[in-house]
Amino acid sequence: MSSRYRRPLAWAVALGLTWLVGYPLLLTLLEALGAPLDLTVDNFAAFAERGDEWQALWRSLWISAASVALAALVGVPLAFVFARLEFPGRRLLGGLIALPVALPPLVGVIAFLFLFGESGFLSRGVQAALGLETPPWRLQGAGAILLVHAYSMYVYFYLFVRAGLARLDGAMEEAAAILGAGRARTLFRVTLPLLLPALVGAALLTFMTSLASFSAPYIFGGGFRVMTTQIVASKLNGEIAMAQVETVTLALLAFAGLWAMRRVDPGRRVVVGGVRGAAPRRRVLKRPGARLAAAGLGWGLTFVMLLPHLTLLLISSVPPDTWTVETLPPVLDGGNYAVLAASPERLRPVLNSLWMAAVATAGAVALGLMAADLSVKLRGRLGTALETLLAVPWAVPGTVFAIALATAFSVRAPLAGRFVLVGTAWILPLAYLVRSLPLTGRSALAGLRQLDPAMAEAAASLGAGGWRTLWQVRLPLLRPALLAGAGLAFITALGDFVTSIVLYTYDTRPISIEILSSLRLQDTGVAAVYGVLLMVLSAAAFLPRSGEEAI
Amino acid sequence: MPSFLEIDRLSKSFGEHRVLDRVSLEVAAGEVLVLLGPSGSGKTTLLRLLAGFESADEGALRVAGDEISGLPPSRRGFGMVFQHYALFPHLSVGENVAFGLESRGGGEARASRIAEVLAMVDLEGFERRRVHELSGGQQQRVALARALAPGPKLLLLDEPLSNLDPSLRERTRSELRRALARVSMTAVWVTHEQDEAFAVGDRVALLNGGRLEQLGPPEELYLEPCTRFVAGFLGRASSLVGVLNENGEFEIGDARFAGHGARWPASAAEQLAPGTRVEAVFRPEGLQLADPDEEENVLTGKVTSRRYAGEATFYEVEMGVGGRLLVAAGSTAAKTGDRVAVAPRHGGPLPRLFSEAAE
Numbered sequence: 061m062s063s064r065y066r067r068p069l070a071w072a073v074a075l076g077l078t079w080l081v082g083y084p085l086l087l088t089l090l091e092a093l094g095a096p097l098d099l100t101v102d103n104f105a106a107f108a109e110r111g112d113e114w115q116a117l118w119r120s121l122w123i124s125a126a127s128v129a130l131a132a133l134v135g136v137p138l139a140f141v142f143a144r145l146e147f148p149g150r151r152l153l154g155g156l157i158a159l160p161v162a163l164p165p166l167v168g169v170i171a172f173l174f175l176f177g178e179s180g181f182l183s184r185g186v187q188a189a190l191g192l193e194t195p196p197w198r199l200q201g202a203g204a205i206l207l208v209h210a211y212s213m214y215v216y217f218y219l220f221v222r223a224g225l226a227r228l229d230g231a232m233e234e235a236a237a238i239l240g241a242g243r244a245r246t247l248f249r250v251t252l253p254l255l256l257p258a259l260v261g262a263a264l265l266t267f268m269t270s271l272a273s274f275s276a277p278y279i280f281g282g283g284f285r286v287m288t289t290q291i292v293a294s295k296l297n298g299e300i301a302m303a304q305v306e307t308v309t310l311a312l313l314a315f316a317g318l319w320a321m322r323r324v325d326p327g328r329r330v331v332v333g334g335v336r337g338a339a340p341r342r343r344v345l346k347r348p349g350a351r352l353a354a355a356g357l358g359w360g361l362t363f364v365m366l367l368p369h370l371t372l373l374l375i376s377s378v379p380p381d382t383w384t385v386e387t388l389p390p391v392l393d394g395g396n397y398a399v400l401a402a403s404p405e406r407l408r409p410v411l412n413s414l415w416m417a418a419v420a421t422a423g424a425v426a427l428g429l430m431a432a433d434l435s436v437k438l439r440g441r442l443g444t445a446l447e448t449l450l451a452v453p454w455a456v457p458g459t460v461f462a463i464a465l466a467t468a469f470s471v472r473a474p475l476a477g478r479f480v481l482v483g484t485a486w487i488l489p490l491a492y493l494v495r496s497l498p499l500t501g502r503s504a505l506a507g508l509r510q511l512d513p514a515m516a517e518a519a520a521s522l523g524a525g526g527w528r529t530l531w532q533v534r535l536p537l538l539r540p541a542l543l544a545g546a547g548l549a550f551i552t553a554l555g556d557f558v559t560s561i562v563l564y565t566y567d568t569r570p571i572s573i574e575i576l577s578s579l580r581l582q583d584t585g586v587a588a589v590y591g592v593l594l595m596v597l598s599a600a601a602f603l604p605r606s607g608e609e610a611i
Numbered sequence: 612m613p614s615f616l617e618i619d620r621l622s623k624s625f626g627e628h629r630v631l632d633r634v635s636l637e638v639a640a641g642e643v644l645v646l647l648g649p650s651g652s653g654k655t656t657l658l659r660l661l662a663g664f665e666s667a668d669e670g671a672l673r674v675a676g677d678e679i680s681g682l683p684p685s686r687r688g689f690g691m692v693f694q695h696y697a698l699f700p701h702l703s704v705g706e707n708v709a710f711g712l713e714s715r716g717g718g719e720a721r722a723s724r725i726a727e728v729l730a731m732v733d734l735e736g737f738e739r740r741r742v743h744e745l746s747g748g749q750q751q752r753v754a755l756a757r758a759l760a761p762g763p764k765l766l767l768l769d770e771p772l773s774n775l776d777p778s779l780r781e782r783t784r785s786e787l788r789r790a791l792a793r794v795s796m797t798a799v800w801v802t803h804e805q806d807e808a809f810a811v812g813d814r815v816a817l818l819n820g821g822r823l824e825q826l827g828p829p830e831e832l833y834l835e836p837c838t839r840f841v842a843g844f845l846g847r848a849s850s851l852v853g854v855l856n857e858n859g860e861f862e863i864g865d866a867r868f869a870g871h872g873a874r875w876p877a878s879a880a881e882q883l884a885p886g887t888r889v890e891a892v893f894r895p896e897g898l899q900l901a902d903p904d905e906e907e908n909v910l911t912g913k914v915t916s917r918r919y920a921g922e923a924t925f926y927e928v929e930m931g932v933g934g935r936l937l938v939a940a941g942s943t944a945a946k947t948g949d950r951v952a953v954a955p956r957h958g959g960p961l962p963r964l965f966s967e968a969a970e
Binding site: 236242379 | 631662663664683685688689690691694697699700713728757832900
């Protein structure tokens with residue numbers, strides 16, 4: 061595009077993004093303050109007077125902090141094992157063990173239900189082994205939520221720390237060793253401080269994800285309410301104003317978390333010099349005992365991490381009403397899959413999810429690429445504003461966005477940029493699009509920043525115009541980055557539960573909502589089939605990428 | 612000189628690839644030994660074995676008579692300057708230097724030792740600076756100060772100058788060498804640059820393909836190379852192939868080469884039997900250009916290229932007997948296309964004879 065139109069176009073894109081991202085949040089804040097009739101803090105005062113609101117707030121915070129600690133406890137040692145030791149199967153397992161991150165949250169939760177729940181495999185097994193009358197535990201409350209969080213979020217620590225270790229100059233640890241430092245001192249004084257950016261990044265991501273987590277508290281929480289489930293409960297009870305106040309509170313909490321973590325982000329302080337050596341070679345375990353132990357640990361852990369996936373597969377093959385008191389299901393067949401394939405009514409959510417995710421992804425890629433490109437070219441304040449607008453939905457919990465969109469688009473006021481979209485087929489694709497923007501925008505930004513400007517200049521020097529340069533040079537070079545972003549955006553939209561539960565209509569109900577209603581109808585087999593479907597599609601979008609990293 | 616460090620038939624393989632093959636050498640106390648060789652020659656592996664980052668498959672390492680192979684790097688008491696310096700970016704200059712002084716206790720003594728070594732590398736008062744605020748040359752000096760601070764028994768240097776601008780390299784090299792001399796540090800210095808090796812090394816060990824080709828002072832390696840590889844790797848060299856006749860003279864075309872005192876003296880790296888095919892390696896400064904009609908016992912040829920290099924001009928001469936020679940001469944000695952004779956330059960390096968099979 062010509063540089064003459066660049067600035068007006070950037071303003072247009074910024075305006076569009078503000079309308080999608082900032083405006084709904086602002087409207088929610090205003091309505092929580094009593095607008096348009098009034099301007100008052102009465103709603104907030106009502107919020108502050110209720111003990112259960114404070115309790116939910118406190119629970120959200122401590123659950124998030126505990127999730128960070130647990131995820132680090134699992135993910136960091138795993139990263140060291142896979143980055144530093146060489147044992148049979150390391151490459152394959154190193155990729156597989158990152159799979160839980162690709163599991164849509166609701167699918168992970170129902171897999172846990174089938175595995176650890178009262179009538180899950182494990183509880184039945186333990187009950188049978190010990191000869192108990194009742195199930196040995198109930199999968200409920202804070203413990204259950206933390207279990208699911210640790211399981212699905214250790215991957216952030218694992219991936220970040222592995223990447224950090226791969227970038228770490230091996231000479232750093234050698235320098236420490238030759239200066240007389242033993243293993244422990246090298247680890248605590250050199251390796252971990254150098255990994256601090258990775259650790260802080262993973263902690264930030266875990267904290268924010270946990271704060272926004274909805275599926276686990278919704279399914280396992282019972283009376284244990286956190287902010288996200290509190291918001292949805294208020295909305296379902298018709299306490300719209302209260303839901304809006306809670307939404308504003310949770311959004312502020314998320315922004316505060318983001319701001320705090322940004323402040324301590326040591327990435328800016330530690331600039332590693334221009335030249336670096338290579339990462340240390342992996343230690344090849346020579347003693348057969350050690351090799352066997354490492355391989356056993358690796359395989360064992362991977363098996364544990366993949367147990368929920370396997371459980372889903374198994375449950376999806378149990379015909380209805382055949383599994384009652386036995387420890388293991390007596391009959392397995394593909395009947396549930398056949399039921400789904402034969403019933404248009406049950407295929408409907410799958411088609412819904414597919415088209416809505418596709419539309420949202422296409423829109424998010426186009427908008428993300430355009431905004432990222434303008435942001436890189438313009439720099440300055442407008443460029444920063446575009447980049448910030450792209451990133452904001454990442455910090456904002458899905459529940460918050462769902463309420464904000466429901467607030468903004470349930471009123472017809474075209475002059476104020478408000479239309480009635482709630483209750484139509486367009487609200488969910490729009491919600492998915494906004495939620496996917498940080499994913500597509502960030503990968504487009506990363507791709508554009510790695511793009512050598514000399515490429516476009518070379519094309520121009522050879523006589524190619526702006527469009528030809530775009531189609532034949534820049535887009536092909538950006539393709540890996542765009543595909544990666546699109547893949548993530550697609551699986552996020554496909555498996556979305558948190559915004560869907562607030563905004564869906566019966567005709568556009570997505571897979572996640574259908575999973576929930578199947579569970580309510582005790583139709584576990586069909587629910588598992590939907591879960592398997594999401595799992596396979598997500599893994600397909602995720603695995604090729606993790607394979608590259610796992611070298 | 613009594614040897615301080617003994618490397619005794621050290622071997623190391625990575626998988627099937629033998630990167631170090633029974634290398635033995637000794638380093639005297641206070642000596643700077645340079646490990647020189649092309650990439651893949653095993654010089655870096657040898658240094659890493661000394662540091663303890665790798666363990667040898669066979670052979671022994673002794674310091675002052677004590678076997679150290681079993682000791683981890685942290686207990687060898689060596690210092691090391693890394694190629695990319697490996698300064699800890701999260702620590703200040705002072706904290707970097709202090710890292711190896713942990714066992715010395717804290718307080719005054721430590722602070723004064725830090726100041727002392729920083730002064731030694733001309734970085735007084737840099738304690739609180741961040742590593743990334745320093746220039747490449749300053750980082751290099753901090754790396755040296757950090758390595759010297761604990762008073763190591765032996766200093767290992769892994770291509771310490773390779774990350775500096777060429778303009779800075781020569782000055783830093785002599786500063787570094789002086790700093791080592793001042794504390795009589797025993798050092799093993801790895802480089803792939805001949806200039807650097809000759810400038811800093813009391814002795815140079817030339818490695819190739821995991822084997823020690825030759826060990827000695829720089830002049831010895833340059834003037835009396837033991838192998839064809841050493842002759843070719845160091846300095847500029849060109850060669851001709853001929854036969855050794857019954858008189859023990861190397862004969863090529865009309866020219867005869869014999870031992871010291873002859874019209875065209877030569878030296879041999881090994882005992883050569885008459886009838887052997889022999890390769891004679893010439894240094895450009897051991898040759899001169901002459902009038903093709905006047906001299907006897909000369910080789911004639913045609914100048915195919917001329918390259919002016921400031922301190923000398925190099926002429927490539929295509930010889931009538933086959934092959935090419937590189938001759939250093941004045942800048943107006945000949946033009947491209949001239950017919951010239953090539954004669955020995957008296958006082959210059961002698962041609963070195965190797966049996967052709969040896970290569």
